[in-house]
Amino acid sequence: MLGTTEVPPLPVPAGTSYFHIKGSFYAGILARVDREIPGGMARLLDELPEPSLRTFFSRGLFLASAWYDALPVVPLAATLARLDGRTFEAQVRFGMRRRAVEDIRGVYRALFKLATPQLVAPRLVRGVSKYLSFGHAENMEVHSGWLTATSQGIPGYMLSAYITSADEFSKVALELSGAKEVRIVRTLQGVRGGPLDPISMRIHMSWNEAGAAQIAEPTPIPPSALTSLRARVPCAAPPPRFTPSAR
Numbered sequence: 001m002l003g004t005t006e007v008p009p010l011p012v013p014a015g016t017s018y019f020h021i022k023g024s025f026y027a028g029i030l031a032r033v034d035r036e037i038p039g040g041m042a043r044l045l046d047e048l049p050e051p052s053l054r055t056f057f058s059r060g061l062f063l064a065s066a067w068y069d070a071l072p073v074v075p076l077a078a079t080l081a082r083l084d085g086r087t088f089e090a091q092v093r094f095g096m097r098r099r100a101v102e103d104i105r106g107v108y109r110a111l112f113k114l115a116t117p118q119l120v121a122p123r124l125v126r127g128v129s130k131y132l133s134f135g136h137a138e139n140m141e142v143h144s145g146w147l148t149a150t151s152q153g154i155p156g157y158m159l160s161a162y163i164t165s166a167d168e169f170s171k172v173a174l175e176l177s178g179a180k181e182v183r184i185v186r187t188l189q190g191v192r193g194g195p196l197d198p199i200s201m202r203i204h205m206s207w208n209e210a211g212a213a214q215i216a217e218p219t220p221i222p223p224s225a226l227t228s229l230r231a232r233v234p235c236a237a238p239p240p241r242f243t244p245s246a247r
Contacts (some may be wrong), residue, residue, distance in 0.1 A: 007078040007088065009049070011157055011195040014056035014072045019155045019196075020133040021070035023062035028099060029076065030062070037083055047079050067133065074161050089164055096165040100172035117179040117207035118144070124170050125149050125203065134198070135162060145211025148204045150189070157195035170205065179207035185215055
């Protein structure tokens, strides 16, 4: 998936999954579409591959504090990649790097002004819960120069997008807080194969040379762990249903 703009079809219609993301994420992306994509939203809607996606994104307004289906992020990024002439991975990295710089120099400017990587890193890992209803950090251990934690409940359909975007945002944030050598290693702790099956992973993050020395060489995530999740198969054991609400 990462080296192409092709992605699998949604496992369920857009707007109906129990994995959610804050509306501010969609609002930021769609604002860029109107500014930078020739033809704006009308063209994007025409290019989206499924009717449910066109219905989902034609609502016109995403409230920043409300929760929305997260799965459409994947085909949205793939469509923008095709329009921008990038691969899926490059598009996700481009979008998250720009979002990170804008946020850190904008709404989070005061927070990062005096922060060190040692303070920023745990906040990054814990901060997922502000934007996603899944992937929350547990069992975090923070050491001098590095940390480790477990992320729970990531849907298989979003695995590659989640890893790419989370790592890119974290690298930018740590670099802007003064980190000289950022290293992020993720190891999967169970893949059952379905696009809605929740996946857990262990994250190891370091922000200096001494911290990097504490992280073992990773076992690469096999391509089959990503590509096998493309199939449209039923969810074996769905997590508890999340009811979106503004907060």
